[in-house]
Amino acid sequence: MAILQDLSQSSHEDIAAELVLLREENAKLKLKASQRGSNLKLTAKGGLSLYGLGRFPVTLYRSQWGKLLAMVPEIEAFIAANADKLVTKDE
Numbered sequence: 001m002a003i004l005q006d007l008s009q010s011s012h013e014d015i016a017a018e019l020v021l022l023r024e025e026n027a028k029l030k031l032k033a034s035q036r037g038s039n040l041k042l043t044a045k046g047g048l049s050l051y052g053l054g055r056f057p058v059t060l061y062r063s064q065w066g067k068l069l070a071m072v073p074e075i076e077a078f079i080a081a082n083a084d085k086l087v088t089k090d091e
Contacts, residue, residue: 010018038052048065049057059069079086 036052038050041049043049043059047059047061049059051057
């Protein structure tokens with residue numbers, strides 16, 4: 001990652017070039033973040049966090065994950081029954 005230099009003595013062209021480099025680096029970082037996919041992490045308090053579904057992770061404890069996984073057929077049926085009303089969000 002580039003570190004900003006003291007630009008107070010830089011010319012307009014130098015600052016413009018630095019801005020271009022920073023924008024390119026930012027675009028690469030955004031692309032890298034979007035390609036990461038989902039992953040799981042154990043939290044300090046013993047929860048399980050699922051990353052990659054949205055901006056924030058989904059964190060539940062083991063018993064909560066068990067309840068959620070047991071509901072998969074019910075969730076799938078609900079989604080199928082309400083597919084025309086549900087919005088999809090592809091990131």
